[in-house]
Structures are given as C-alpha cells and as structure tokens.
Amino acid sequence: MLFNSGVFLVVFLPIVVIGYYLINKINNRSAIPYDLIWLFLMSLIFYGYEKPIFVLLIVLSIVWNYLCTRMMNRFINHKKFFLVLGLLFNFGLLFYFKYFNFFMENVYALTDKYWAWKNIFLPLGISFFTFQQVSFLVDYYRDSTAMEYSFWEYAAFVSFFPQLVAGPIVLHQELIPQFRDSVKKRINYDNLCLGMYAFSLGLAKKVLLADTLSKVVAIGMRDFLENNTGTGLVVMAAYTLQIYFDFSGYCDMAIGIAKLFNFSLPVNFNSPYKAGTVREFWKRWHLTLTRFFTIYVYIPLGGSRKGKLRTYGNTFFIFLLSGLWHGANWTFICWGMLHGLLMTVEKMVADLTKNRHIFGQKIWKGIYRVWVLVFINVSWMIFRSDSLVIFRIFMQRLANGSWNVISQIPDPINKKIEFRMLARLGLGRITEVFPSFLLVAFLICCWIGVLCMKNTQEKMESFTGNWKTSLVTIVLLVWSIFSFSDVGEFLYFNF
Amino acid sequence: MKSKKWFAGTIGAVLSILFLIGLPMIIIDPYFHFHGPIPGFSYRLYSERYMNDGIVRHFDYDAIITGSSMNQNFKTSTMDSLFGTNSIKVPFSGAGFQEISNLLERALSTNPDIKYVLWGIDYNGFNREYDWAGYDDYPDYLYDDNPLNDFAYIWNKTILYEALITDVIYTLKGNETTTFDEYSSWEVGGGWDQIRKTYYRSDEVLPMEPGLSEGAKERVQTNIGENIVKLVKKYPNTQFLFFYTPYSALYWESLTRDGTFWKQLEAEKLTTEMLLDCPNVSLYSFAQMTDITGNVMNYRDKEHYVAAINEKILHWIADGEGLVTKENYEELLQWELEYYTDYDYDELYTTYVP
Numbered sequence: 001m002l003f004n005s006g007v008f009l010v011v012f013l014p015i016v017v018i019g020y021y022l023i024n025k026i027n028n029r030s031a032i033p034y035d036l037i038w039l040f041l042m043s044l045i046f047y048g049y050e051k052p053i054f055v056l057l058i059v060l061s062i063v064w065n066y067l068c069t070r071m072m073n074r075f076i077n078h079k080k081f082f083l084v085l086g087l088l089f090n091f092g093l094l095f096y097f098k099y100f101n102f103f104m105e106n107v108y109a110l111t112d113k114y115w116a117w118k119n120i121f122l123p124l125g126i127s128f129f130t131f132q133q134v135s136f137l138v139d140y141y142r143d144s145t146a147m148e149y150s151f152w153e154y155a156a157f158v159s160f161f162p163q164l165v166a167g168p169i170v171l172h173q174e175l176i177p178q179f180r181d182s183v184k185k186r187i188n189y190d191n192l193c194l195g196m197y198a199f200s201l202g203l204a205k206k207v208l209l210a211d212t213l214s215k216v217v218a219i220g221m222r223d224f225l226e227n228n229t230g231t232g233l234v235v236m237a238a239y240t241l242q243i244y245f246d247f248s249g250y251c252d253m254a255i256g257i258a259k260l261f262n263f264s265l266p267v268n269f270n271s272p273y274k275a276g277t278v279r280e281f282w283k284r285w286h287l288t289l290t291r292f293f294t295i296y297v298y299i300p301l302g303g304s305r306k307g308k309l310r311t312y313g314n315t316f317f318i319f320l321l322s323g324l325w326h327g328a329n330w331t332f333i334c335w336g337m338l339h340g341l342l343m344t345v346e347k348m349v350a351d352l353t354k355n356r357h358i359f360g361q362k363i364w365k366g367i368y369r370v371w372v373l374v375f376i377n378v379s380w381m382i383f384r385s386d387s388l389v390i391f392r393i394f395m396q397r398l399a400n401g402s403w404n405v406i407s408q409i410p411d412p413i414n415k416k417i418e419f420r421m422l423a424r425l426g427l428g429r430i431t432e433v434f435p436s437f438l439l440v441a442f443l444i445c446c447w448i449g450v451l452c453m454k455n456t457q458e459k460m461e462s463f464t465g466n467w468k469t470s471l472v473t474i475v476l477l478v479w480s481i482f483s484f485s486d487v488g489e490f491l492y493f494n495f
Numbered sequence: 496m497k498s499k500k501w502f503a504g505t506i507g508a509v510l511s512i513l514f515l516i517g518l519p520m521i522i523i524d525p526y527f528h529f530h531g532p533i534p535g536f537s538y539r540l541y542s543e544r545y546m547n548d549g550i551v552r553h554f555d556y557d558a559i560i561t562g563s564s565m566n567q568n569f570k571t572s573t574m575d576s577l578f579g580t581n582s583i584k585v586p587f588s589g590a591g592f593q594e595i596s597n598l599l600e601r602a603l604s605t606n607p608d609i610k611y612v613l614w615g616i617d618y619n620g621f622n623r624e625y626d627w628a629g630y631d632d633y634p635d636y637l638y639d640d641n642p643l644n645d646f647a648y649i650w651n652k653t654i655l656y657e658a659l660i661t662d663v664i665y666t667l668k669g670n671e672t673t674t675f676d677e678y679s680s681w682e683v684g685g686g687w688d689q690i691r692k693t694y695y696r697s698d699e700v701l702p703m704e705p706g707l708s709e710g711a712k713e714r715v716q717t718n719i720g721e722n723i724v725k726l727v728k729k730y731p732n733t734q735f736l737f738f739y740t741p742y743s744a745l746y747w748e749s750l751t752r753d754g755t756f757w758k759q760l761e762a763e764k765l766t767t768e769m770l771l772d773c774p775n776v777s778l779y780s781f782a783q784m785t786d787i788t789g790n791v792m793n794y795r796d797k798e799h800y801v802a803a804i805n806e807k808i809l810h811w812i813a814d815g816e817g818l819v820t821k822e823n824y825e826e827l828l829q830w831e832l833e834y835y836t837d838y839d840y841d842e843l844y845t846t847y848v849p
Contacts, residue, residue, distance in 0.1 A: 196502065465497070478512050484647055485634070485648070485653070
C-alpha cells in the first residue's frame with residue numbers, strides 16, 4: 001500500500017490508529033499484547049496489499065530470526081552457530097531476491113554461457129527489514145541480557161508499517177522500549193498534531209515536488225541521445241531534487257505516522273544538500289543507513305583504530321557496500337565507489353593538513369561546497385542511469401555546448417493543471433516565448449528551499465499549534481490528495 | 496491554540512473539503528464511473544481512456560463501434576440508420592487488441608444483449624505480443640470494481656478542473672452533451688501535405704524475409720486467440736463485424752521495403768482462419784478497393800484514412816461488400832501478394848513536394 005493513496009489515508013490509517021487506541025483503552029491490563037498483535041496484523045495487510053504472497057516472506061523472515069535468537073538463548077555455547085544460521089538466511093534471502101538476476105547476468109557476460117533462469121521479482125523493502133533483523137541478531141549475539149523481547153514485540157517492531165518499506169532503518173532498542181511505555185498507549189493530542197503536520201510536509205514533498213520532477217527526469221533519461229548541455233543540466237538538477245524529496249518525503253511521512261502512535265523514529269535526513277563536504281553529506285543523508293554500516297561493518301573492521309591506511313580502506317569498503325545495498329547494478333556500485341573514493345580523499349587531505357588549510361579558510365570552504373554540490377549532482381546521474389554506457393552518453397551530451405532545453409522537457413511542468421490555470425491569467429504567453437520558463441523557475445524555487453529553508457525535523461521542533469500551521473497542513477494535505485492519481489511509485493521501494 | 500482544538504479543526508477542515516468536492520463528483524460523475532448521465536446536465540465526451548469504461552457500463556445501447564484511431568471517425572448515426580441500432584462509439588487512440596478486448600468484455604458482461612460489435616482490426620497489429628500496449632499511466636482505478644481505489648477519481652485535481660468544473664460551465668452555457676458522431680472524431684484533410692509530416696520513404700530496400708517462424712506464428716495465434724476469439728466465443732448471441740483497416744498503398748510499400756511483406760500476409764492468413772472459424776463473425780477486407788488505397792488524398796498518413804472513408808466502410812459492410820469467407824480468403828491473399836508486389840509505387844509520389 002502506498003502512503004500516497006486514498007485507501008491508505010482515508011481507510012487504512014484511521015482504522016489502525018483508532019483501533020490501536022481502542023484496544024489499549026479496553027485491554028490496558030491484559031497480559032496478551034493485543035495492541036502489538038493489531039499493529040503486526042495491520043502491517044501485514046499494508047505490506048501485502050498489492051502482492052499478498054510477499055506476506056509469507058516477511059512472516060518467514062521474522063519467525064526465522066526470532067527463532068535464531070531463542071536458540072541462542074537456549075544453547076548458549078552454540079550462539080555463534082545460530083548467529084551464522086540467521087545471517088545466512090538473511091543474506092541468502094537478500095541475495096536471491098535482490099542480486100540473483102544481476103549475478104546471473106554477469107556470469108553470462110563473463111562466461112558466454114547462458115543458463116535459463118526465472119526473473120525474480122524484488123519484494124518491497126527487503127533491504128530494510130533484512131538489515132533491521134541483522135542488526136538485532138548481531139546485538140543479541142553480543143549481549144542478549146537486555147533484549148528479551150516477546151515474539152509480538154519483535155514482530156511488531158520489524159513489520160511496523162510506517163518504516164517497513166523505505167526506512168528509516170530503526171534499531172530494536174529505539175522502538176521496542178517505546179512499545180512498552182504505558183504512557184505512549186494513550187492518545188496524546190500534541191503528538192497527533194505533530195504527526196499530522198510532519199506527514200503533510202512529507203506527502204507534499206513526495207506528491208507535489210518529487211513526482212512532478214520525476215516526469216521531467218523520465219523524459220530526459222528516455223531521450224538521452226538527444227540531450228544537450230541545457231537539457232542535461234536541467235535533468236541533473238531535477239533528479240538531485242527528486243531523489244531528495246522522494247526519499248526524505250517518505251521518511252517524513254513515516255516519522256509523522258509513527259508520531260500518531262506516540263512513537264519517535266530516528267531522523268534520516270538533515271538538509272543533506274547544505275553539506276560542505278562529502279563526509280558531511282553522509283552525516284546528513286540517509287543517516288540510519290550510515291549508522292548501520294558504521295556500527296555493524298566499519299567498527300568491526302577496525303574503524304579508525306588500526307592505522308590510517310586501514311581507516312581509508314574501511315571507509316572505501318563501506319561505501320562500496322552501500323552502493324551494492326542500493327541496487328543490483330554496476331551503476332550503484334560505481335556510485336558507491338565514487339563516494340567512497342572522495343570520502344577517503346577528504347580524510348587523507350584532512351589528515352595531511354590537520355584540518356587547517358583546505359577546509360579551514362572561508363574561501364576554500366565556499367569553493368569546496370560548490371564542488372561538493374556538483375559532485376553530488378553528477379553522482380546521482382550514475383545512480384539514475386540504467387547502465388554505465390547510458391551515463392557516459394549522458395555526460396558526453398552534457399558537454400556538447402548547446403543550451404536550448406529540448407522541447408519535451410518542460411512539458412510535465414507546463415501541462416500541470418496548476419500551471420494551466422495560471423496560464424489563463426496570462427502566464428501562458430511567457431511559456432510560449434520561453435517554454436522552459438516555468439520549469440527553470442520551479443527548479444530554482446526547489447533549490448532555494450533545500451538550501452535555505454528549515455527541514456521537516458527543524459520545523460517539527462519549532463512547531464506550534466496555531467492557525468498558520470493548521471492552514472499549511474490543510475492546504476498541503478488537500479492539494480496532495482487531489483494530486484494522487486497521477487503519481488508514481490516511491491523510488492526507495494526497490495532498494 | 497490547544498492541540499486538541501488544532502487537531503480537530505485541521506482534520507475537520509480536510510474532511511469537509513474532501514466531502515464537499517467528492518459529493519458533486521459522485522453526483523455529476525463526469526466519467527460515468529458510478530452511473531449514467533443525469534437528466535438535464537450536459538457532458539463533454541472527450542477523453543477515451545477515462546470515459547469509455549463508464550460509457551459501456553452505464554449507457555443505453557445495443558451496438559458498439561470500437562477499435563483504434565482508425566475507428567474514431569465513424570458516425571453512430573450512420574450505423575444506426577443502416578443497421579437499425581442504437582449504437583455507441585468507444586475507440587482508443589493507439590489501442591492494442593488487449594485493451595479493446597478488455598473494454599468489450601466489460602461491455603458485454605454488463606449488457607449481454609448487444610446485437611453488433613463493429614471493430615476495425617488494425618492490420619499492423621497481428622504480429623504484436625498479445626498484451627502490447629502503447630501507453631503509460633493507465634487509469635486502472637476506473638476499470639475495476641474495487642471501490643477503495645475510486646478515491647483517485649473523486650479526489651482528482653485534473654478531473655475536478657477539466658471535467659467537473661468545465662462541464663458545469665458547459666451546461667450553464669446551454670451546450671448539449673457531445674454526440675457519438677462527434678466523440679473522438681477528427682477532421683484532417685488527406686494528401687501529401689499531411690502525409691509528409693510523418694512519412695519517410697526509406698531509400699534502403701531490405702531483402703524479403705521468409706514467412707513466420709513457429710514462435711512468431713504462436714505469437715499471432717495467442718494475440719488473436721486471447722484477445723478476439725475467446726471473447727467472440729463467450730458471447731455467441733452478439734454478431735461481431737470485423738474489418739481489416741484499409742491502409743494506403745504507401746503502407747504496403749513500406750512492407751515491401753522493410754522485408755516484412757510475406758510475414759504480414761502469413762499473419763493475416765492465420766488471423767483470418769481463426770476469425771472465420773467463429774460462426775458469429777463477419778469479416779471484411781477492403782484491400783481490393785484500390786481506388787481508395789491508391790489515392791493519397793484519402794489518407795493523412797500511410798495508415799490513417801480520412802473521415803469520408805469511415806462512412807464508406809459502414810455502407811460497404813451494410814451492403815456485404817468486401818466480405819471475406821472461407822471460400823475466398825486464399826484468393827484474396829494471393830491477390831494481395833501479386834498486386835502489391837507488382838505495384839508501381841513511384842506513381843504515388845508524382846504529386847509529392849518535399
């Protein structure tokens with residue numbers, strides 16, 4: 001089920017929220033956690049709404065991982081065996097559903113021998129719930145004393161629908177204690193307001209901004225052979241915005257929905273394009289993924305404790321993994337490696353100059369900030385391209401020196417119903433003379449927004465329940481709901 | 496403002512707006528998703544993929560004209576006067592066979608007493624995959640019976656602006672509901688001025704490919720079997736009037752130049768045999784109307800004929816002209832092979848001005 005659908009917003013969400021508080025009101029002293037069973041079952045409906053068969057997969061995954069921890073608890077001398085069993089299952093599942101097609105394509109390319117295999121459909125959010133459970137298994141193996149969770153607590157944690165298919169990657173110690181907090185089982189209007197506000201901001205980012213930009217990008221990438229400098233720049237700037245609005249919009253909605261149940265989810269984005277270095281970018285972009293790799297890969301590999309060379313190597317390695325996590329394609333791997341390489345170079349320069357010269361001076365800071373933004377824009381195009389060849393052609397066309405944006409690119413903006421209404425007021429004449437006028441204006445406004453405005457987290461922190469915030473919420477919700485029907489799917493569902 | 500008040504006020508306002516806009520959308524129902532036209536209100540029929548499903552489920556009719564853009568210029572008034580029917584026209588631009596078949600299934604399952612289905616089968620569609628579709632972003636929510644996705648219809652800014660508000664203004668201005676003669680029709684003159692906008696004569700002449708492979712034959716059979724024969728057999732009381740869309744000689748020339756002419760004829764043979772096996776099918780071909788196909792003035796591109804030809808087609812069918820039977824179809828195919836192989840295509844270009 002999509003957050004940006006009428007059935008979710010008008011049917012599913014109210015039923016789950018009202019049901020949750022009703023159950024807690026009626027059964028607040030029961031030994032059976034009906035509220036968590038309710039959340040678990042409703043999360044399964046959410047997950048299996050489009051493809052019910054995948055419910056079996058997530059249930060199997062939850063049961064298997066939970067059983068592994070029970071076995072670790074029971075056979076304390078064989079903890080490692082059950083850890084490995086759990087990890088093999090998780091990574092096996094991930095490999096089969098996410099990487100098998102890619103693996104076979106590469107075997108075919110290398111050996112020229114073709115084995116017929118069935119194309120495997122990628123289940124929603126498999127990377128997210130797999131990583132979440134891997135973290136639980138590893139933590140349990142390290143220290144199980146504080147982690148005696150019941151099955152329903154564990155199942156409700158993994159399947160908790162706001163974060164299930166596109167993150168943030170929540171850790172068990174963040175959510176399960178909140179499930180147990182009796183104060184959180186009662187309606188809290190402050191949180192309902194905050195949740196609704198955050199949800200409306202996220203929904204608007206996704207539906208009004210990301211989905212509009214996605215149409216521009218789709219045309220640019222479909223007709224990449226005809227692109228030129230002007231078109232390439234527009235497409236690149238649009239995609240950088242699209243992926244941010246799309247993914248952070250989803251996370252805002254997840255955080256907002258969780259707030260309706262009085263739960264707090266970790267922040268996943270903190271104005272990433274305001275970053276001054278690539279290192280800072282990764283402290284602002286998809287924070288819970290960076291956190292996961294730091295805790296479960298970087299530190300076990302030695303982190304920064306085993307000398308500079310090893311630190312650089314470890315840094316590069318986790319970005320290579322991050323690339324692979326994002327998708328089964330050489331484009332994602334190259335994207336990850338490129339970020340890893342630049343992170344490593346930044347670390348080296350910082351080590352060599354002891355943080356004084358390059359990043360210390362204002363002028364260098366400014367220049368470097370621009371370079372980081374350029375780098376991020378270009379690297380997103382590797383991420384977006386279907387293959388490295390397409391990326392190469394895209395960049396070649398980008399350098400051809402022709403600045404006229406090709407005619408179809410502004411269409412998704414010019415044909416938007418909102419702009420067609422404006423056209424009746426006279427704006428139509430401008431687009432007749434400068435077809436890209438609205439598109440460029442739209443991009444500039446979006447860029448000003450991401451570089452200068454407060455992000456959702458900051459807005460939530462300064463939220464006060466007055467008529468202004470109410471009006472913003474009403475307008476964004478209604479406008480977004482009326483824009484649902486021509487919206488696409490969330491980009492991060494397939495990662 | 497207290498948070499309880501803020502929450503109640505905000506959610507109350509959102510729900511009120513949704514209700515106040517959703518209600519007239521359901522009452523007027525500009526795409527006929529819930530019911531037919533309401534008396535006294537005038538509707539603009541203009542958006543095939545959004546309206547055809549509602550039309551076939553909620554209008555009163557006993558005959559259907561459908562197909563791709565080759566059928567958009569038919570006049571239901573002519574059909575009705577020739578066949579004594581009360582017909583509707585529900586074509587789709589750039590339609591695939593599956594799309595048309597799905598629509599007809601919706602129509603016939605709702606209204607099994609339909610007397611005639613007139614479907615101009617795209618002559619270039621035989622060799623496509625059975626589920627070929629030439630469009631994105633299909634409004635699936637209008638084509639199923641799931642009420643949970645109808646929100647996409649009743650709360651939709653495009654439909655609100657383009658259909659509901661515009662139809663209200665349209666009605667207030669005293670206009671009448673669009674007729675099926677007008678719906679989807681386009682009036683563009685034929686001739687080279689039009690054709691050369693999209694047509695390009697390839698300099699290269701590729702060697703003629705042999706007939707269809709086993710896989711290709713299977714594809715044609717699946718395409719026709721799944722999309723047409725299955726439907727025809729399911730509704731034996733309906734008479735299906737099929738015709739192969741009479742493309743211009745320029746189309747036939749393109750087949751001879753790109754080497755697919757023999758393949759096309761073989762696909763036509765397979766299709767014809769499958770259709771003629773159905774007792775409730777009458778199949779027509781107008782390829783032998785060479786005064787039509789050989790005159791560029793009848794076409795706006797190498798395939799699309801002008802509106803006057805649609806009128807002729809209705810009269811030909813009513814008169815039984817061009818009827819393909821089990822007895823004559825092989826003769827027709829042989830004639831097509833010989834005629835369009837020996838055709839002097841250069842003659843078509845005598846009035847061409849680049």
